[in-house]
Amino acid sequence: MAERDAPLVRVDGLSKNFDVSPPFLERVLARQGRTMLKAVDGVSFDIPRGKTFSLVGESGCGKSTVAKLVVGLIRPTAGSIQFEGADLASLTSRAQMQPIRRRLQMIFQDPYASLNPRWRVADIVAEPIRAHGLIEDKGAVLRRVGELLEQVRLSARDGEKFPHEFSGGQRQRICIARALASNPEFLVCDEPTSALDVSVQAQILNLMKDLQRELGLTYLFISHDLAVVYHISDYLGVMYLGRLVEWGDARAVFREPKHPYTRMLLDAIPDLEMSGRRRIPVAGEVPSPISPPEGCHFHPRCPFADDRCRREIPGDTPTATGEVRCHGIEEGRPMTLERATAEV
Amino acid sequence: MRQRVVIALALCVNPKLVIADEPTTALDVSIQAQIIKVLKRLCADHGAAVMLITHDMGVIAETADRVAVMYAGRIAEIGPVSDVIKRAKHPYTHGLMGSIPVIGxxxxxxxxxxxxxxxxxxxxxxxxxxxxCPRVFDRCRAERPDLMPVDRSRVACWLYDQEVPAHG
Structure with a gap:
């Protein structure tokens, strides 16, 4: 990592525990301690300026929690999030947060729920401008809103309308315009196209790439759609039960996935090319994050697990472009999946 | 797991036809693969026909034999899955296929x-x-095309009208 210039965003040992205990009295009666859910457990990665880092993983693996931590919607239990060297977790007062808040924005999954139905689009898009006091003059605010709407390929006149007059894809454009209103450098996109049809998804993905080029934006992109991730990412991180099991250059991870979980995940993708390749379904389901397995979280589903995997949490092993957390790879254990091509 | 329970419920009466409306849309790829395996086994073992409704072309490519592409309430193109996906005829199918990101x-x-x-x-x-439509011409604005046979598929597009050859 040292050879690259300083990253815009550096996440280091980020953890978040949620208290999911039953109510106090019940706990006392049942003589139970508190129950903690480790939603995010020691996640570290860097995002270079102007690049896209994607997080993938199955539902409940903690991707969205990472997104919320990075924008400061929730506070981490441990670890740090550095934005150009400044640690976000150490900023406690609103006044300290304000200047940095302007520079990072978030786009949410559901464009239906994330726009106030009673506000006109112009007011929605102008909200960050007003909240951060970027432009005082009313006419100038409106002009800026018009510019922003045109930047996301809507018409400046659309500002007069209400959100319900727009389709899902257009609403997501409004969300992007709102996110861009405070001139951010860093956008956290939590499943921005998951609620959209493929043809609309293509429009939004193209728009996001164009904006990245025009404005030099840096993205943290959260998705469970691996094809979308392949298309948009420069770097890729794979999460499993709160931990980052593998990260690296996106192309390299897709071409040569190292961690058994990444390999199974990539193998499970439906094949549009219809090469006749048989999918190897990932066996089992994600265990409950409240009581995750000891050692490597993936060991109950991993075909290569041994005693060490059941006992010890794997550390980071460097790969060509990133890191992987797997005892098997660290030890150089032979790990070839018998391809299921024979089973016809 | 819940989706499996639903599939089991649907199988209780030994149906000849199972209609699966977006059965994998809310699921992760790993679970999606398991559900598809179950659906395929269903066809093989029970001889049931499956009508799969989905917007995920990957799932279609892997599961279906025949596919119909719908647009605004009508079938735009219907045919064997390999023809529709690899040699899309209707401009809409063509655009749809191009808008899907593909790994690699x-x-x-x-x-x-x-x-x-x-x-x-x-x-x-x-x-x-x-x-x-990028290939629109006058007739498309005036007359509604019905499905017409093209190779092994049927396509509702004037580009494929045999009697009056389309220009271009």
Missing amino acids: HDLDRLTQIEGSMPRLTEIPRGCPYNPR
């Missing part, structure tokens, strides 16, 4: 279908796809 294909931009779906109360005259 390094494209800077995805093919984009301009505009959006018409409101179902305001479906355009002629071919419903004509305002967005």
Whole structure:
């Protein structure tokens, strides 16, 4: 990592525990301690300026929690999030947060729920401008809103309308315009196209790439759609039960996935090319994050697990472009999946 | 797991036809693969026919034998899955296939279908796809095409009308 210039965003040992205990009295009666859910457990990665880092993983693996931590919607239990060297977790007062808040924005999954139905689009898009006091003059605010709407390929006149007059894809454009209103450098996109049809998804993905080029934006992109991730990412991180099991250059991870979980995940993708390749379904389901397995979280589903995997949490092993957390790879254990091509 | 329970429920009465409406849409790829395996086994073991409704082309490519592509309430193209996916005939199918990102294909931009779906109360005259179609010509704006045979598929597009050859 040292050879690259300083990253815009550096996440280091980020953890978040949620208290999911039953109510106090019940706990006392049942003589139970508190129950903690480790939603995010020691996640570290860097995002270079102007690049896209994607997080993938199955539902409940903690991707969205990472997104919320990075924008400061929730506070981490441990670890740090550095934005150009400044640690976000150490900023406690609103006044300290304000200047940095302007520079990072978030786009949410559901464009239906994330726009106030009673506000006109112009007011929605102008909200960050007003909240951060970027432009005082009313006419100038409106002009800026018009510019922003045109930047996301809507018409400046659309500002007069209400959100319900727009389709899902257009609403997501409004969300992007709102996110861009405070001139951010860093956008956290939590499943921005998951609620959209493929043809609309293509429009939004193209728009996001164009904006990245025009404005030099840096993205943290959260998705469970691996094809979308392949298309948009420069770097890729794979999460499993709160931990980052593998990260690296996106192309390299897709071409040569190292961690058994990444390999199974990539193998499970439906094949549009219809090469006749048989999918190897990932066996089992994600265990409950409240009581995750000891050692490597993936060991109950991993075909290569041994005693060490059941006992010890794997550390980071460097790969060509990133890191992987797997005892098997660290030890150089032979790990070839018998391809299921024979089973016809 | 819940989806499996639903499948089991559907099988209770030994049906000849199972209609699966977006059975994998809310699921992760790993679970999706398991559900598809179950559905396929269903066809093989019980001799049940499955009508799969989905917007995930990957799932279709892997599961279906025949596929119908719908646009604004009508079938735009229907045929064997390999023909429709690999040699799409209708311009809409073509655009749809191009808009799907594919792992291993390094494209800077995805093919984009301009505009959006018409409101179902305001479906355009002629071919419903004509305002967005890159290969539109006069006849598309005036007359509505019915499905016509092309190779092994049937396509609702004037480009494939045998009697009056399309220009271009």
